[in-house]
Amino acid sequence: MSHKIKTIMVSLEEAFNEANQIGLWAVELTNKSSNPEKIRLTHPYVDNSKIVGRDDDISSVKRMLSSSDNKTDLPVIGIVGMGGQGKITLAQLVYKDDTVVRHFDERIWVVFMMILRWKDY
Secondary structure, three states: OHHHHHHHHHHHHHHHHHHHHOOEEEEOOOOOOOOHHHOOOOOOOOOHHHOOOOHHHHHHHHHHHHHOOOOOOOOOOOOOOOOOOOHHHHHHHHHOOHHHHHHOOOOOOOOOOOEEEEOOO
């Protein structure tokens, strides 16, 4: 398991470096003056009756997850985009999907948040 975590950390570091190369940079989410309760907490459950039009997206992510060799690799798929586009909802729908639950012996819910801003030139 520690090897898998190290691999994830390397992938996250590479993503951070690539973001820097295209002019994006990370900003800490909290500091002494910020209110930690304002950070939005999420959980992997969503009411399916309120979701429409995500079937193609769900199928696409499920294909990516099932195409990896999860016996040797830890499948990690980043879902990125502007706020309010439904990234967390998409992840929630995939996470609790019956075929995903049956496919993986173990699953974990992780939210990795960074605020990226264009550098001033």
